[in-house]
Structures are given as C-alpha cells and as structure tokens.
Amino acid sequence: MSYSCPNCRSESVVHRHKGRNVGGITGGVAGTASGVAGATSGASTGMALGAVGGPVGIALGGFAGALLGGLAGGVTGTLAGSKIGEKLDEHILDDLECTNCGQTFRSDE
C-alpha cells in the first residue's frame, strides 16, 4: 500500500516504527531484569543437575543455567515490548513520515 503526504502530497513516505523500537528496548530491559531472576533459578537448577558430574559439573551447570535464564528473559521481553510498541505505532503515534517535508501522520487518516 502506498501513502501520500497530507502536507505536500509527496509519495516518498516511510514507516517510522518509533513505538516498536522504543517498545523493543524497554521490553528488552524489563525482560533482562526478569531474566536475571530466571538466571538465578536457572543457575541453581543447572547446579543441581550438574552436581552429578562433580565440582566441574556444578560450575558448568550453573553457568549454562544462568545464561539460558538471562537470555530467555531478554528475548521474551524484547518481543513483548516490540508487539506493544507496534500497537502504539498503529493506534496512537504518527506511524508515517514524509521524507520530502518531514511531516508525520497516521496511515489511517
């Protein structure tokens, strides 16, 4: 679908994705924070599993558990934040920008 600028009628219009980017970053930070909590429980689970393999197993298991827990939280948060931001883009923020005159506007207007 192509849009034209309501100000200058130019068709050089781009999507801004401002909400999605901000949402992704915010979600990533929040997700990483909750991932840290997951990392702690992941580490203790990993350490318990690794205990079978002795001290080296405990260290490796703890490391792997922490890594997976933190990573999962960060990725989940980024995805959730991006989705929320996308909705903001679609329904609240001006989601299109004219590259000719800099006017921002919404696609449904």
Ligand SMILES: [Zn+2]
């Ligand atoms: Zn324009």
